[in-house]
Amino acid sequence: MRGIIMHGKGDVRFEERPDPRVEQPTDAVIKIIAACVCGSDLWPYRGYDQPDHQKMGHEYVGQVESVGDDVTTVSPGDYVVGSFVISDNTCEICEAGYQSRCVNAVFVDGEIGTQAEYARIPHADGTLVALPGKPDDDLVPSLLAASDVLGTGWFAADAAGAGPGKTVAVVGDGAVGLMGILAAKQMGAEKIIAMSRHEPRQQLAREFGATDIVAERGAEGVAKIKELTDGLGAHATIEAVGTQESMMQAVRSTRPGGSIGYVGVSHDVELPGGELFFGLVHLHGGPAPVRRYLPELIDLIWNRTIEPGKVFNMELPLAEAARGYEAMDNREAIKVLLRP
Numbered sequence: 350m351r352g353i354i355m356h357g358k359g360d361v362r363f364e365e366r367p368d369p370r371v372e373q374p375t376d377a378v379i380k381i382i383a384a385c386v387c388g389s390d391l392w393p394y395r396g397y398d399q400p401d402h403q404k405m406g407h408e409y410v411g412q413v414e415s416v417g418d419d420v421t422t423v424s425p426g427d428y429v430v431g432s433f434v435i436s437d438n439t440c441e442i443c444e445a446g447y448q449s450r451c452v453n454a455v456f457v458d459g460e461i462g463t464q465a466e467y468a469r470i471p472h473a474d475g476t477l478v479a480l481p482g483k484p485d486d487d488l489v490p491s492l493l494a495a496s497d498v499l500g501t502g503w504f505a506a507d508a509a510g511a512g513p514g515k516t517v518a519v520v521g522d523g524a525v526g527l528m529g530i531l532a533a534k535q536m537g538a539e540k541i542i543a544m545s546r547h548e549p550r551q552q553l554a555r556e557f558g559a560t561d562i563v564a565e566r567g568a569e570g571v572a573k574i575k576e577l578t579d580g581l582g583a584h585a586t587i588e589a590v591g592t593q594e595s596m597m598q599a600v601r602s603t604r605p606g607g608s609i610g611y612v613g614v615s616h617d618v619e620l621p622g623g624e625l626f627f628g629l630v631h632l633h634g635g636p637a638p639v640r641r642y643l644p645e646l647i648d649l650i651w652n653r654t655i656e657p658g659k660v661f662n663m664e665l666p667l668a669e670a671a672r673g674y675e676a677m678d679n680r681e682a683i684k685v686l687l688r689p
């Protein structure tokens with residue numbers, strides 16, 4: 350089969366890879382129907398992480414080809430969506446709802462790589478969720494979003510305590526930030542403030558449920574958030590970037606007693622103790638336990654209550670993935686769907 354390998358900074362290639370096969374009785378092999386480029390793929394692409402023949406891709410909608418003897422919840426022919434982290438969904442950490450740190454967790458990115466024609470999914474029962482049937486073609490982008498960006502935005506909104514009567518601020522206008530807006534809206538938030546300087550993304554933010562846009566950043570951005578919240582700050586803040594600047598934007602935009610759901614992959618973030626202490630905010634975040642939310646998200650997509658797939662604004666054949674990375678790197682594309 351063929352798949353995407355990142356050889357080094359900015360060096361993305363479509364090449365031959367060994368055909369995956371069932372190795373453990375708990376494995377499934379799936380044929381990938383749709384994959385995509387993630388904002389987090391840009392970290393190695395830009396050389397922040399040192400990519401060395403890295404198998405790329407961790408979001409996927411697939412069809413099961415074969416399963417090991419112990420797999421009971423999915424069968425060959427089933428259409429499936431899975432999380433970007435492999436989980437057994439039975440250990441104590443999974444039981445508590447934190448499948449992304451399962452004791453048997455494996456990150457799909459790097460270890461498996463779903464920007465490929467096929468993939469071996471370990472712990473298939475604990476990782477994959479079967480769809481009710483063959484998805485209509487127009488549902489595929491939304492189902493693909495559930496695999497990571499929607500699930501991650503959903504976790505961020507949940508961790509931040511978004512809900513009825515709450516004001517939610519969203520730092521970051523990438524796909525995850527936009528999905529956080531959708532999630533906050535679905536959870537009943539009263540006011541959703543999107544921090545974005547990019548007109549097309551502001552527009553999408555409004556479509557997903559943002560009620561206010563703040564284009565300013567830093568101290569000016571904080572001042573604007575305060576203006577919109579009677580001087581108090583947001584109840585709930587979603588941080589979806591992962592830099593020092595974005596974390597501090599989130600901390601300073603949140604009212605005392607409020608919460609921050611942070612899901613931007615943290616890069617060199619150092620939190621000042623004093624400010625955190627007197628900020629009196631809750632911090633909860635990390636790699637999102639997408640598997641916890643998948644059944645509910647699949648339902649909402651299947652019955653067409655939400656359409657997170659609108660976040661994809663470019664589609665390419667898998668063989669042309671390099672163009673997709675480039676388009677996301679220069680912010681021409683919000684998110685790129687890849688079809689094998």
Ligand SMILES: [Zn+2]
Binds near residue numbers: 444451453
């Ligand atoms: Zn587990």
